[in-house]
Amino acid sequence: MRYEAPESLEGAVALLAGAKGETRVLAGGTDLLVQMRADIVEPDLIVDIKKIPETRAIAEEKGGWRIGAAVTGAELKEHPRLKKVWPGVIEAANLIGSTQVQGRATMGGNLCNGSPAADSVPALIAAGAVATLAGPNGKRDLPVEDVMLGPRKLALQKGEIVASFLLPPRPPRSSDAYLRFIPRTEMDIAVVGAGVSLTVDGAGVITAARVALGAVAARVLLVPEAAQAIIGGRLDKPAQDRLEAAAQAACRPIDDKRGTVEFRIQVAGVLARRAALIALDRARSN
Amino acid sequence: MAKHHVEAIVNGDPVEFLCETEETLLDVLRETLHLTGSKEGCASGDCGACSVMLDGRLVCSCLVLAAEVGGRRVDTIEGMATGETLHPLQQEFLKHAALQCGICTPGVLVAAKALLDRNTSPSETEVRYWLAGNLCRCTGYDKIVTAVMDTAAAMRKG
Numbered sequence: 332m333r334y335e336a337p338e339s340l341e342g343a344v345a346l347l348a349g350a351k352g353e354t355r356v357l358a359g360g361t362d363l364l365v366q367m368r369a370d371i372v373e374p375d376l377i378v379d380i381k382k383i384p385e386t387r388a389i390a391e392e393k394g395g396w397r398i399g400a401a402v403t404g405a406e407l408k409e410h411p412r413l414k415k416v417w418p419g420v421i422e423a424a425n426l427i428g429s430t431q432v433q434g435r436a437t438m439g440g441n442l443c444n445g446s447p448a449a450d451s452v453p454a455l456i457a458a459g460a461v462a463t464l465a466g467p468n469g470k471r472d473l474p475v476e477d478v479m480l481g482p483r484k485l486a487l488q489k490g491e492i493v494a495s496f497l498l499p500p501r502p503p504r505s506s507d508a509y510l511r512f513i514p515r516t517e518m519d520i521a522v523v524g525a526g527v528s529l530t531v532d533g534a535g536v537i538t539a540a541r542v543a544l545g546a547v548a549a550r551v552l553l554v555p556e557a558a559q560a561i562i563g564g565r566l567d568k569p570a571q572d573r574l575e576a577a578a579q580a581a582c583r584p585i586d587d588k589r590g591t592v593e594f595r596i597q598v599a600g601v602l603a604r605r606a607a608l609i610a611l612d613r614a615r616s617n
Numbered sequence: 618m619a620k621h622h623v624e625a626i627v628n629g630d631p632v633e634f635l636c637e638t639e640e641t642l643l644d645v646l647r648e649t650l651h652l653t654g655s656k657e658g659c660a661s662g663d664c665g666a667c668s669v670m671l672d673g674r675l676v677c678s679c680l681v682l683a684a685e686v687g688g689r690r691v692d693t694i695e696g697m698a699t700g701e702t703l704h705p706l707q708q709e710f711l712k713h714a715a716l717q718c719g720i721c722t723p724g725v726l727v728a729a730k731a732l733l734d735r736n737t738s739p740s741e742t743e744v745r746y747w748l749a750g751n752l753c754r755c756t757g758y759d760k761i762v763t764a765v766m767d768t769a770a771a772m773r774k775g
Binding site: 368 | 621637638639641660661662663665668671674675676677679680681682684685728731732746747748749750751
Protein backbone atom coordinates (compact mmCIF):
# COMPACT_ATOMS: atom_id res chain seq x y z
CA MET A 332 0.00 0.00 0.00
CA ARG A 333 1.55 3.22 -1.24
CA TYR A 334 1.04 6.59 0.49
CA GLU A 335 1.70 9.87 -1.30
CA ALA A 336 1.11 13.44 -0.14
CA PRO A 337 1.60 15.67 -3.18
CA GLU A 338 1.75 19.43 -2.76
CA SER A 339 -0.16 20.37 -5.90
CA LEU A 340 -3.47 19.43 -7.52
CA GLU A 341 -1.57 18.48 -10.68
CA GLY A 342 0.62 16.14 -8.65
CA ALA A 343 -2.39 14.48 -7.04
CA VAL A 344 -4.19 14.11 -10.36
CA ALA A 345 -1.11 12.63 -12.05
CA LEU A 346 -0.73 10.05 -9.27
CA LEU A 347 -4.38 9.02 -9.39
CA ALA A 348 -4.64 9.05 -13.18
CA GLY A 349 -1.49 6.97 -13.58
CA ALA A 350 -2.22 4.44 -10.88
CA LYS A 351 -3.15 0.84 -11.46
CA GLY A 352 -5.42 -0.90 -9.01
CA GLU A 353 -7.50 0.56 -6.22
CA THR A 354 -6.90 4.20 -5.31
CA ARG A 355 -8.34 6.36 -2.55
CA VAL A 356 -8.09 10.06 -1.83
CA LEU A 357 -7.34 10.80 1.82
CA ALA A 358 -8.73 14.01 3.28
CA GLY A 359 -9.75 13.71 6.94
CA GLY A 360 -9.70 9.92 6.83
CA THR A 361 -12.66 9.53 9.18
CA ASP A 362 -14.43 7.26 6.71
CA LEU A 363 -11.46 5.85 4.76
CA LEU A 364 -9.49 4.59 7.75
CA VAL A 365 -12.58 2.90 9.18
CA GLN A 366 -13.24 1.19 5.84
CA MET A 367 -9.61 0.07 5.59
CA ARG A 368 -9.72 -1.28 9.10
CA ALA A 369 -12.91 -3.20 8.33
CA ASP A 370 -11.33 -4.61 5.13
CA ILE A 371 -14.04 -2.98 3.04
CA VAL A 372 -11.33 -1.35 0.95
CA GLU A 373 -7.65 -2.12 0.52
CA PRO A 374 -6.18 0.63 -1.64
CA ASP A 375 -2.98 0.13 -3.60
CA LEU A 376 -2.46 3.89 -3.51
CA ILE A 377 -3.59 6.51 -1.00
CA VAL A 378 -3.24 10.13 -2.10
CA ASP A 379 -3.35 12.51 0.86
CA ILE A 380 -4.57 15.89 -0.45
CA LYS A 381 -4.01 17.91 2.73
CA LYS A 382 -0.66 19.32 1.65
CA ILE A 383 -2.28 20.96 -1.39
CA PRO A 384 -2.92 24.61 -0.52
CA GLU A 385 -6.17 24.85 -2.58
CA THR A 386 -7.79 22.07 -0.57
CA ARG A 387 -7.03 23.73 2.76
CA ALA A 388 -8.03 27.35 2.13
CA ILE A 389 -11.14 29.39 2.92
CA ALA A 390 -11.28 32.55 0.80
CA GLU A 391 -13.74 35.07 -0.59
CA GLU A 392 -14.15 34.75 -4.34
CA LYS A 393 -16.40 36.72 -6.71
CA GLY A 394 -18.58 37.78 -3.80
CA GLY A 395 -18.95 34.19 -2.61
CA TRP A 396 -16.83 31.85 -0.54
CA ARG A 397 -14.48 29.15 -1.75
CA ILE A 398 -13.89 26.38 0.76
CA GLY A 399 -11.16 23.81 0.22
CA ALA A 400 -12.30 20.20 0.10
CA ALA A 401 -9.97 19.28 2.99
CA VAL A 402 -10.94 22.09 5.37
CA THR A 403 -12.04 20.45 8.63
CA GLY A 404 -15.33 20.91 10.45
CA ALA A 405 -13.49 22.51 13.37
CA GLU A 406 -11.88 25.05 11.03
CA LEU A 407 -15.26 25.89 9.48
CA LYS A 408 -16.71 26.43 12.94
CA GLU A 409 -13.86 28.73 13.97
CA HIS A 410 -14.01 30.89 10.85
CA PRO A 411 -14.98 34.40 11.91
CA ARG A 412 -17.43 35.12 9.05
CA LEU A 413 -18.67 31.95 7.37
CA LYS A 414 -21.14 31.08 10.12
CA LYS A 415 -22.90 34.41 9.66
CA VAL A 416 -23.32 34.01 5.89
CA TRP A 417 -23.90 30.24 5.69
CA PRO A 418 -25.08 29.07 9.13
CA GLY A 419 -26.85 26.05 7.62
CA VAL A 420 -23.77 24.77 5.82
CA ILE A 421 -21.63 25.20 8.93
CA GLU A 422 -24.12 23.59 11.31
CA ALA A 423 -24.47 20.66 8.93
CA ALA A 424 -20.72 20.12 8.67
CA ASN A 425 -20.43 20.44 12.45
CA LEU A 426 -22.97 17.65 13.02
CA ILE A 427 -20.55 15.08 11.62
CA GLY A 428 -19.21 13.01 14.50
CA SER A 429 -17.55 14.06 17.74
CA THR A 430 -15.16 16.86 18.62
CA GLN A 431 -12.35 14.47 17.67
CA VAL A 432 -13.93 13.68 14.31
CA GLN A 433 -14.53 17.39 13.70
CA GLY A 434 -10.78 17.90 14.01
CA ARG A 435 -10.33 15.79 10.88
CA ALA A 436 -13.59 15.41 8.95
CA THR A 437 -14.01 17.46 5.77
CA MET A 438 -16.87 18.37 3.43
CA GLY A 439 -14.93 17.00 0.48
CA GLY A 440 -14.67 13.65 2.21
CA ASN A 441 -18.27 13.77 3.36
CA LEU A 442 -19.38 14.20 -0.27
CA CYS A 443 -16.94 11.73 -1.83
CA ASN A 444 -17.65 9.03 0.73
CA GLY A 445 -20.83 8.69 -1.31
CA SER A 446 -23.35 8.24 1.48
CA PRO A 447 -26.92 9.47 0.95
CA ALA A 448 -26.98 10.28 4.68
CA ALA A 449 -23.97 12.64 4.58
CA ASP A 450 -24.90 15.65 6.74
CA SER A 451 -23.06 18.42 4.91
CA VAL A 452 -24.32 17.45 1.46
CA PRO A 453 -28.00 18.53 1.71
CA ALA A 454 -26.83 21.86 3.13
CA LEU A 455 -24.30 22.34 0.32
CA ILE A 456 -26.92 21.46 -2.30
CA ALA A 457 -29.48 23.81 -0.74
CA ALA A 458 -26.80 26.50 -0.75
CA GLY A 459 -26.29 26.08 -4.48
CA ALA A 460 -22.67 25.10 -3.93
CA VAL A 461 -20.56 24.09 -6.90
CA ALA A 462 -17.75 21.54 -6.58
CA THR A 463 -14.57 22.39 -8.45
CA LEU A 464 -12.96 19.21 -9.72
CA ALA A 465 -9.34 18.87 -10.78
CA GLY A 466 -8.57 16.15 -13.30
CA PRO A 467 -6.32 15.04 -16.14
CA ASN A 468 -8.09 17.50 -18.48
CA GLY A 469 -7.87 20.43 -16.08
CA LYS A 470 -10.57 21.84 -13.85
CA ARG A 471 -14.32 21.67 -14.22
CA ASP A 472 -17.24 22.76 -12.08
CA LEU A 473 -20.10 20.48 -11.14
CA PRO A 474 -23.11 21.39 -8.99
CA VAL A 475 -22.85 19.40 -5.77
CA GLU A 476 -26.16 17.65 -6.50
CA ASP A 477 -24.57 16.14 -9.63
CA VAL A 478 -21.44 14.77 -7.93
CA MET A 479 -23.06 11.78 -6.26
CA LEU A 480 -24.88 9.28 -8.45
CA GLY A 481 -25.81 6.71 -5.82
CA PRO A 482 -24.40 4.99 -2.76
CA ARG A 483 -20.58 4.96 -3.15
CA LYS A 484 -20.96 6.06 -6.78
CA LEU A 485 -19.62 9.44 -7.91
CA ALA A 486 -19.62 11.29 -11.23
CA LEU A 487 -15.84 11.72 -11.01
CA GLN A 488 -13.66 10.45 -13.86
CA LYS A 489 -10.47 8.49 -13.22
CA GLY A 490 -7.88 10.86 -11.83
CA GLU A 491 -10.41 13.49 -10.81
CA ILE A 492 -10.67 14.87 -7.29
CA VAL A 493 -12.92 17.40 -5.61
CA ALA A 494 -10.58 20.30 -4.89
CA SER A 495 -12.95 22.86 -3.40
CA PHE A 496 -16.50 24.15 -3.14
CA LEU A 497 -17.75 27.56 -4.23
CA LEU A 498 -20.65 28.99 -2.26
CA PRO A 499 -22.37 31.65 -4.37
CA PRO A 500 -22.70 35.35 -3.51
CA ARG A 501 -25.40 36.00 -0.94
CA PRO A 502 -28.08 38.63 -1.59
CA PRO A 503 -29.27 40.63 1.44
CA ARG A 504 -31.88 38.89 3.64
CA SER A 505 -30.68 35.41 2.75
CA SER A 506 -29.95 32.49 5.05
CA ASP A 507 -30.02 28.75 5.37
CA ALA A 508 -30.56 25.95 7.88
CA TYR A 509 -29.96 22.24 8.20
CA LEU A 510 -31.75 19.79 10.46
CA ARG A 511 -31.38 16.07 10.82
CA PHE A 512 -33.21 13.42 12.77
CA ILE A 513 -31.26 10.94 14.87
CA PRO A 514 -32.59 8.98 17.87
CA ARG A 515 -30.27 10.88 20.24
CA THR A 516 -28.59 14.26 20.35
CA GLU A 517 -25.03 13.46 19.20
CA MET A 518 -22.80 10.93 17.49
CA ASP A 519 -25.14 9.31 14.99
CA ILE A 520 -25.89 9.10 11.29
CA ALA A 521 -28.87 10.98 9.86
CA VAL A 522 -32.09 8.98 9.55
CA VAL A 523 -33.33 11.99 7.56
CA GLY A 524 -31.66 15.33 6.84
CA ALA A 525 -33.12 18.53 5.37
CA GLY A 526 -31.34 21.64 4.13
CA VAL A 527 -33.12 24.83 3.12
CA SER A 528 -31.64 28.04 1.76
CA LEU A 529 -33.77 31.07 0.93
CA THR A 530 -33.88 34.80 0.24
CA VAL A 531 -36.67 37.21 1.20
CA ASP A 532 -37.40 40.70 -0.14
CA GLY A 533 -37.94 43.80 1.99
CA ALA A 534 -41.60 42.88 2.44
CA GLY A 535 -40.72 39.42 3.76
CA VAL A 536 -41.74 37.54 0.61
CA ILE A 537 -39.54 34.59 -0.34
CA THR A 538 -37.94 35.35 -3.71
CA ALA A 539 -35.60 32.36 -4.02
CA ALA A 540 -35.31 29.01 -2.28
CA ARG A 541 -33.62 25.63 -2.54
CA VAL A 542 -34.58 22.54 -0.58
CA ALA A 543 -32.47 19.38 -0.34
CA LEU A 544 -33.15 16.12 1.48
CA GLY A 545 -30.70 13.51 2.74
CA ALA A 546 -31.13 9.81 3.58
CA VAL A 547 -34.47 9.49 1.78
CA ALA A 548 -33.21 8.20 -1.58
CA ALA A 549 -30.15 6.60 -3.16
CA ARG A 550 -28.57 10.05 -3.36
CA VAL A 551 -29.13 13.39 -1.69
CA LEU A 552 -32.08 15.00 -3.44
CA LEU A 553 -32.55 18.55 -4.65
CA VAL A 554 -36.32 19.09 -4.53
CA PRO A 555 -37.34 22.00 -6.78
CA GLU A 556 -41.06 21.32 -6.17
CA ALA A 557 -40.54 21.94 -2.46
CA ALA A 558 -38.77 25.23 -3.21
CA GLN A 559 -41.52 26.28 -5.63
CA ALA A 560 -44.08 25.65 -2.89
CA ILE A 561 -42.68 28.49 -0.79
CA ILE A 562 -41.36 30.97 -3.38
CA GLY A 563 -43.62 34.00 -3.77
CA GLY A 564 -45.11 33.81 -0.29
CA ARG A 565 -44.31 34.44 3.34
CA LEU A 566 -44.19 30.80 4.42
CA ASP A 567 -47.65 30.94 5.95
CA LYS A 568 -49.34 27.74 7.09
CA PRO A 569 -50.68 26.70 3.65
CA ALA A 570 -47.22 27.23 2.12
CA GLN A 571 -45.69 25.17 4.91
CA ASP A 572 -48.15 22.39 4.16
CA ARG A 573 -47.35 22.52 0.44
CA LEU A 574 -43.62 22.44 1.25
CA GLU A 575 -44.12 19.44 3.50
CA ALA A 576 -46.20 17.59 0.90
CA ALA A 577 -43.71 18.32 -1.90
CA ALA A 578 -40.78 17.17 0.23
CA GLN A 579 -42.57 13.97 1.14
CA ALA A 580 -43.57 13.30 -2.46
CA ALA A 581 -39.91 13.37 -3.50
CA CYS A 582 -38.78 10.74 -0.98
CA ARG A 583 -37.78 7.26 -2.15
CA PRO A 584 -36.28 5.90 1.07
CA ILE A 585 -35.29 2.43 2.17
CA ASP A 586 -36.42 0.50 5.22
CA ASP A 587 -33.60 -0.23 7.60
CA LYS A 588 -32.85 -0.53 11.29
CA ARG A 589 -32.68 3.23 11.62
CA GLY A 590 -36.06 4.04 10.13
CA THR A 591 -38.94 2.69 8.09
CA VAL A 592 -40.02 4.07 4.74
CA GLU A 593 -43.14 5.63 6.26
CA PHE A 594 -41.21 7.20 9.14
CA ARG A 595 -38.54 8.67 6.89
CA ILE A 596 -41.11 10.19 4.54
CA GLN A 597 -43.03 11.77 7.38
CA VAL A 598 -39.92 13.13 9.08
CA ALA A 599 -38.57 14.52 5.80
CA GLY A 600 -41.64 16.74 5.53
CA VAL A 601 -41.43 17.87 9.13
CA LEU A 602 -37.70 18.67 8.92
CA ALA A 603 -38.10 20.54 5.62
CA ARG A 604 -40.79 22.68 7.19
CA ARG A 605 -38.79 23.37 10.35
CA ALA A 606 -35.57 24.07 8.44
CA ALA A 607 -37.43 26.53 6.20
CA LEU A 608 -38.84 28.34 9.24
CA ILE A 609 -35.39 28.61 10.79
CA ALA A 610 -33.85 29.81 7.53
CA LEU A 611 -36.63 32.38 7.16
CA ASP A 612 -36.11 33.65 10.68
CA ARG A 613 -32.38 33.97 10.07
CA ALA A 614 -32.89 35.65 6.69
CA ARG A 615 -35.19 38.29 8.16
CA SER A 616 -32.58 39.28 10.71
CA ASN A 617 -29.76 39.43 8.16
CA MET B 618 7.28 -0.84 -0.69
CA ALA B 619 9.81 0.58 1.70
CA LYS B 620 8.59 1.72 5.08
CA HIS B 621 7.96 5.39 5.64
CA HIS B 622 10.56 7.25 7.63
CA VAL B 623 8.73 9.77 9.78
CA GLU B 624 10.11 12.50 12.01
CA ALA B 625 7.71 14.20 14.39
CA ILE B 626 7.57 15.94 17.76
CA VAL B 627 5.87 13.80 20.39
CA ASN B 628 5.22 15.39 23.79
CA GLY B 629 7.86 18.00 22.99
CA ASP B 630 10.58 15.53 22.04
CA PRO B 631 11.77 14.88 18.49
CA VAL B 632 11.15 11.26 17.53
CA GLU B 633 11.67 9.27 14.38
CA PHE B 634 10.16 5.97 13.39
CA LEU B 635 9.51 3.66 10.48
CA CYS B 636 5.96 2.65 9.61
CA GLU B 637 3.87 0.90 7.01
CA THR B 638 1.19 2.89 5.17
CA GLU B 639 -1.65 1.06 6.89
CA GLU B 640 -0.33 1.71 10.39
CA THR B 641 -2.26 4.32 12.31
CA LEU B 642 -0.80 6.95 14.59
CA LEU B 643 -2.26 4.93 17.47
CA ASP B 644 -0.46 1.77 16.28
CA VAL B 645 2.86 3.61 16.21
CA LEU B 646 2.33 5.37 19.53
CA ARG B 647 1.59 2.09 21.27
CA GLU B 648 3.65 -0.51 19.43
CA THR B 649 6.67 1.44 18.18
CA LEU B 650 7.06 4.32 20.62
CA HIS B 651 5.68 2.30 23.55
CA LEU B 652 3.42 5.13 24.64
CA THR B 653 0.58 2.88 25.73
CA GLY B 654 -1.49 5.51 27.53
CA SER B 655 -3.62 6.04 24.43
CA LYS B 656 -6.01 3.11 24.16
CA GLU B 657 -7.69 1.35 21.31
CA GLY B 658 -11.38 0.96 21.98
CA CYS B 659 -13.44 0.89 18.82
CA ALA B 660 -10.84 1.69 16.12
CA SER B 661 -13.57 3.58 14.27
CA GLY B 662 -13.56 7.04 15.82
CA ASP B 663 -16.57 6.48 18.05
CA CYS B 664 -15.12 5.97 21.53
CA GLY B 665 -12.34 8.55 21.91
CA ALA B 666 -10.05 6.29 23.97
CA CYS B 667 -7.21 7.05 21.52
CA SER B 668 -7.62 10.85 21.69
CA VAL B 669 -4.43 12.84 21.16
CA MET B 670 -3.57 16.37 20.06
CA LEU B 671 -2.22 16.74 16.53
CA ASP B 672 -0.79 20.20 15.93
CA GLY B 673 -2.98 21.43 18.77
CA ARG B 674 -6.14 19.84 17.41
CA LEU B 675 -8.02 17.06 19.22
CA VAL B 676 -8.23 13.94 17.03
CA CYS B 677 -8.69 10.19 17.30
CA SER B 678 -5.25 8.70 16.69
CA CYS B 679 -6.92 5.57 15.29
CA LEU B 680 -8.17 7.73 12.40
CA VAL B 681 -4.77 9.21 11.51
CA LEU B 682 -2.18 7.39 9.42
CA ALA B 683 1.22 7.43 11.08
CA ALA B 684 2.69 8.42 7.73
CA GLU B 685 0.71 11.66 7.92
CA VAL B 686 2.40 13.06 11.00
CA GLY B 687 5.80 13.87 9.52
CA GLY B 688 6.93 17.29 10.77
CA ARG B 689 3.92 17.60 13.04
CA ARG B 690 3.42 17.86 16.77
CA VAL B 691 1.68 15.08 18.66
CA ASP B 692 0.72 15.42 22.31
CA THR B 693 -0.49 12.38 24.24
CA ILE B 694 -1.59 11.64 27.80
CA GLU B 695 2.04 10.84 28.63
CA GLY B 696 2.90 14.52 28.22
CA MET B 697 0.12 15.85 30.41
CA ALA B 698 1.78 15.81 33.82
CA THR B 699 4.79 18.02 34.47
CA GLY B 700 7.38 15.63 35.85
CA GLU B 701 5.83 14.17 39.00
CA THR B 702 3.22 16.92 39.22
CA LEU B 703 -0.13 15.87 37.82
CA HIS B 704 -2.13 18.26 35.67
CA PRO B 705 -5.02 19.83 37.62
CA LEU B 706 -7.45 17.72 35.59
CA GLN B 707 -5.67 14.55 36.62
CA GLN B 708 -5.75 15.66 40.26
CA GLU B 709 -9.49 16.41 40.11
CA PHE B 710 -10.20 13.07 38.41
CA LEU B 711 -8.48 11.33 41.31
CA LYS B 712 -10.30 13.47 43.87
CA HIS B 713 -13.71 12.76 42.33
CA ALA B 714 -12.92 9.11 41.51
CA ALA B 715 -13.94 10.00 37.98
CA LEU B 716 -12.66 6.69 36.68
CA GLN B 717 -13.14 3.04 37.33
CA CYS B 718 -11.52 0.65 34.87
CA GLY B 719 -9.52 3.52 33.40
CA ILE B 720 -9.58 2.57 29.73
CA CYS B 721 -11.38 5.74 28.68
CA THR B 722 -9.53 7.99 31.12
CA PRO B 723 -6.48 9.01 29.05
CA GLY B 724 -8.72 10.00 26.13
CA VAL B 725 -11.15 11.82 28.38
CA LEU B 726 -8.30 13.76 30.01
CA VAL B 727 -6.71 14.73 26.70
CA ALA B 728 -10.10 15.83 25.35
CA ALA B 729 -11.00 17.73 28.52
CA LYS B 730 -7.66 19.54 28.50
CA ALA B 731 -8.27 20.53 24.88
CA LEU B 732 -11.57 22.08 25.98
CA LEU B 733 -10.15 23.94 28.98
CA ASP B 734 -7.21 25.22 26.94
CA ARG B 735 -9.67 27.08 24.72
CA ASN B 736 -12.54 27.72 27.12
CA THR B 737 -11.76 28.33 30.77
CA SER B 738 -15.42 28.52 31.82
CA PRO B 739 -17.44 25.97 29.88
CA SER B 740 -21.04 25.29 30.86
CA GLU B 741 -21.98 21.76 31.83
CA THR B 742 -23.76 21.42 28.49
CA GLU B 743 -20.61 22.49 26.66
CA VAL B 744 -18.56 19.93 28.59
CA ARG B 745 -21.04 17.17 27.79
CA TYR B 746 -21.17 18.00 24.09
CA TRP B 747 -17.39 18.39 23.85
CA LEU B 748 -16.91 14.97 25.47
CA ALA B 749 -19.70 13.27 23.48
CA GLY B 750 -17.03 11.39 21.56
CA ASN B 751 -15.47 9.91 24.69
CA LEU B 752 -17.35 6.84 25.80
CA CYS B 753 -17.16 5.53 29.35
CA ARG B 754 -18.78 2.19 30.08
CA CYS B 755 -18.36 1.99 33.82
CA THR B 756 -18.09 5.15 35.91
CA GLY B 757 -20.75 7.05 34.03
CA TYR B 758 -20.37 10.63 33.05
CA ASP B 759 -21.46 12.65 36.08
CA LYS B 760 -18.19 12.34 37.97
CA ILE B 761 -16.21 13.04 34.83
CA VAL B 762 -18.22 16.16 34.05
CA THR B 763 -18.03 17.32 37.68
CA ALA B 764 -14.27 16.83 37.71
CA VAL B 765 -13.88 18.87 34.53
CA MET B 766 -16.14 21.65 35.83
CA ASP B 767 -14.30 21.78 39.16
CA THR B 768 -10.94 21.87 37.41
CA ALA B 769 -12.10 24.78 35.30
CA ALA B 770 -13.29 26.62 38.40
CA ALA B 771 -10.01 25.96 40.23
CA MET B 772 -7.93 27.04 37.24
CA ARG B 773 -9.92 30.27 36.93
CA LYS B 774 -9.10 31.07 40.56
CA GLY B 775 -5.46 30.33 39.72
